[in-house]
Amino acid sequence: MLQDSFGRRFYYLRLSVTDVCNFRCSYCLPDGYQGKPDEAFLSASELEAAVRGFAQMGTQKIRLTGGEPGLRSDLPEIIYRLNRIDGINNIAVTTNGYKLPQRIQHWADAGLNHLNVSIDSLDSSTFHEITGHDRLAEVLEGLAKARELGLTVKVNAVLMKGVNDDLAAVLTWLKQTPVTLRFIEVMETSDQAVFFRQYHVRGDDIRQSLLSQGWQPVLRDVAAGPAQEFWHPDYAGRIGLIMPYSQDFCATCNRLRISSLGKLHLCLFAEQGIDIRPYLQTGVPTSELVQAVSEYVQGKKATHALQSHNSGAMANLSQIGG
Known part of the structure; x- marks a missing residue:
């Protein structure tokens, strides 16, 4: 099992397949993608x-x-390849929902079983x-189709x-819709410091409001993401909160990240990633990747430094998938 010097075990790998994004979200890429779309991802x-290497080290998701x-x-091919690897029991995709109604069947056929869709508002103009x-209707259509296909959404x-x-519209929607909607705190990056100060909302304020309304915490699985989830007997759906500024947020960290260019990131807000691409080439034994990653993980820090307004090398969240 892949474990760091603080005893944290890593069951979950976030794997970026491209830096390119076609949306211009205000909190991430307000001016659109500015990178090189022809980079060798x-x-x-x-x-x-x-x-394969991470599966040998205990990664499940x-x-x-x-x-x-x-x-x-080639995303369906990628999903298909990864779904066949022993030890991997959860293949998920995070998407902005672009052309999702046309794509989700192909992803599901390839072996996808979990889907996260970004929907920052249920109001079409917002x-x-x-x-x-202006694609909210398309995104919701794709989400509904994913549910029909049996995916966890x-x-x-x-x-x-x-x-x-x-939250009024969200709560109304979750009354009848059996999905988990997860609110993510705005996180400060080097490109978005002013935006952060203007728009940041403490997730803990939402948490206290939910608890006062009878929402109850859900126990986390070992391979679960960072969200604290809540359920209510009167609602078909759940609410999740991702609160990176909360105390002890990093204590339960169970995930690592690899960028689309093959850099291992021990933390979303660490300094420049560690190049592991040489270990991913044909003919290189998997054991070499396992040994290298096992050693690198010992250098993972106890916590990020977001509270000190230090986002490391993170300029925007599209770089390694948030």
């Missing part, structure tokens, strides 16, 4: 090599992220304002003061 075979992973035409795209929403922090 990890190939399907390199991604498979990475996951793989989340494919971006940018927007759906922009890769959704358009946040993302730069969760919705992500970045919580922003005065923009989407009125």
Whole structure:
């Protein structure tokens, strides 16, 4: 089992397949993607090599992220390859929902079983304002189709003061919709310091409000993400909160990240990643990747430094998938 010097075990790998994103979300890429869309992102075979190594180290869950992973035409092939690896029992994708109704069947056929869809508002005009795209109806259609296909579906929403922090519409929707909607605190990055100060909402304030209304905590699985989830007997859906500024947020960390260029990130807000791409090439024994990663993980710090306004090398969240 992959374990760091603080006894934390890593069951969960977030694997970015591209930096490219076609949305212009105000909290991430307000000016659109500014990188190089023709960069040599990890190939399907390199991604498979990475996951084979991590599976040998006890990783059970793989989340494919971006940018927007759906922009890769070979995403179904990637899902299929990873789904066949022994020890991996959960393949998830996080998507902005672009063309999801046309794509979700192919992803499910390849072996996808969990889907996270970013829906920052259930109001179409607010959704358009946040993302730069008038596609809420399309995204909701894709979400409904994913549920029909039997996938476990969760919705992500970045919580922003005065923009989407009125929970009335969300609670009405969750009365009848059996999904988990997870609110994510705005996180400060080097590109978004002013935005953070203007729009940050403390997730703990939402948590206290939920508890006062009879919502109850859900026990976390060992391979679960960082959200604290809550359920209520009167609601079909659940609410989750991702609160990176809360005390002891990092104490239960169970995930590592690999960027689309093959850099291992021990923390979302660490300094420059560690290049592990040489270990992902044909002919390189998996044991070499296992040994290298096991050693690198011992250097993982106890916590991030967000409270000190230090986001490390993170300029925006599309870089390694949030």
